[in-house]
Amino acid sequence: MGLLEQCEEAFGTSDLYQVLDVRSGASEGEIRRGYRKVSLQVHPDRVTEAEKEGATQKFQILGKVYAVLSEREQRAVYDEQGIVDEEADVLKQDRDWEEYWRLLFKKVTVADIKEFEDKYKGSEEETADIKQAYMDFNGDMDRIMESVLCSTSGDESRIREILGKAIEAQELPAYTAFTKESTNRQRARKRRGEKEAKEAEAARRELGLEDGTDSLKTLIQKKQKDREKEMDSFLAAMEAKYRGNSQKGGKKAAKKGKK
Template sequence: MGLLELCEQVFGSADLYRVLGVRREASDGEVRRGYHKVSLQVHPDRVDESRKEDAIRRFQILGRVYTVLSDKEQRAVYDEQGAVEEDSARLSQDRNWEAYWRLLFKKISLEDIQAFEKTYKGSEEELADIKQAYLDFKGDMDQIMEYVLCVQYTEESRARNIIQQASDAGEIPSYKAFVKESKQKMNARKRRAEEEAKEAEKSRKELGLEEGIDNLKAVIQNRQMDRQKEMDNFLA
């Protein structure tokens, strides 16, 4: 079965850009970020044993999709003809996609996240990402909040202000889903955020940790080691 057929079967779309959640005009960096985000969601070491086989298949397909869209020649052919070079050695199903993924994306620390967040928030890149998410999801704040990097529920008003200002300036259209979002939907999003915060607090207490950045770092490192052990076992 060809790559496009696999994408249709597994992800519900034969559009490679849609599979990665990026627009057709996406830059190389946007394609890379899209691949990173989606592949993290289906990474084999993040699911239970009953879903492992399906996750591996999805992970492999995503690797092949990224290989096409990250290669200028293959992407040009796909954009023009809607086809991919199925016989390309770079698309081989036997390729070690886990090793390929690790080469692309190094492990990140809490300090890396904080440094990125500090430069990203308020930047032109963030503004562009928020406006693009608004366009892609037709003003649906649930999806916008999920898609945009580093935006927590407590910052929703900031994201809304950015969108509203862009709409007032005529940079983006006014979508009904945004302008007339129901209070029920807003409250549901708030409840989800509160539940996630409670789960995080519960985990912290179960681990017997005090609040603080050093303890948060310890939790992250501990989880990274656990995931690494699981992945090493999986690869073996």
Template sequence: MPTLLQNCKRYFGSLDLYTVLGVRRTAGEAEIRRGYHKISLQVHPDRVSDEEKEEANLKFQILGKVYSVLSDKEQKAVYDEQGIVDEESDAISQDRNWEEYWRLLFKKITVEDIQAYEEKYRGSEEERADIIQAYLDFEGDMDNLMDSVIFADIDNEPRIREIIQKAIKKKEVPAHNAFVKESKKKQEQRRKRANEEAQEAEEMKKEMGLGDQEDDLKALIHKKQKSREKELDGFMAQLEAKYCNKGGKKATGTKKGKK
């Protein structure tokens, strides 16, 4: 029977567990959790055709085992130090119901949950940490930053820029040219693009008679551009992973750790 690492290589193209989840080797618990959720959503058996279900089930199980290893301190330490996985451990037992395990990790959230979380998130230390991290990751590129940070819309850009400017002034982050020397023209283009997308979305909602529930929003984005549906799935994955703890309840702490 193939080992976990062999299956990772065969089905995900890499022997590295971190690469399989699309996260850094230095990733903390929250980033690993978000990576698992995002990738597992892409291969979830409920999202593929009947012909693809057998392979999707196998990939889903593999991802569950990868996450189990990286979320267990002892197994993660062994893997990080030696590059091996204990195939006999309870964490990756063949008898585990991986679908049930996934459901326990990620509670399905509602639009009301999102709205409540947005109110709590904006202006919080968690949001500030996310903004600063995105600024560092994208070396000051505001287009990518605004696409990356949840709930970052064009109306909040002045506030977001102020957060970054204060961090630069305190020497918490470097003054990347992409940020400090960004032209007014680029800023105006970003605002114009955001306004056009918002107007188009509103018009299409009316045309299609859609409401504000998640399925309706997905249908709208799917109608507009198929790739945008994936962007929303990625956003929902990120939000659900941040919003829920391992027991499936709403998280109450601050961040430990895209559309």
């Protein structure tokens, strides 16, 4: 049975993008985050013993789906022809999909996040992400602030300034949701942000994460289920950016070495 048939049987769709719950034009980071999010839901360690066999099968299929969509040539074949090259090395090789998953989503510490945040904020990459979020959400600042990595209520004025300048330069359309947002809504968002910041700081202190040596997994495990999902989502997004930056740095270094 081919991969598309396996997806249809296990997930009710043969569309690889739908399996990972991402759009067809998703970026590499979005695909990675989608893979992590869906695979966490069926991870064999997170289900009952009775569900383990089915979960293991789904987990392996998800690994193959990600392997296809994260490999440029394989994804191009799928996008253009709607088929999967079953003879491709990414599918033929006898891969330990559990080990593959753990290598992709290696633990990230609080120190890693702080280092990433320091480099990310104010960078061209952050500016591009802010503009993309503005377009994706039609100027809705609530969703923009939720979407942009590492952003807090204290970053809103800076983010607004970036968007305002881009609108003035006609790089972005002037969405009413942004240009005419009410003061009451801005104040409500600020109150939510301040409350969440206090809760996060209290949790960090309670769990002894000041020195940055503990894994975020500790925090995830001790949070309530609804908050755990939010942290999983943030962690996946941060990891995708953090690892992506590392790979870019390696490529740049390699190019310099060739000159």
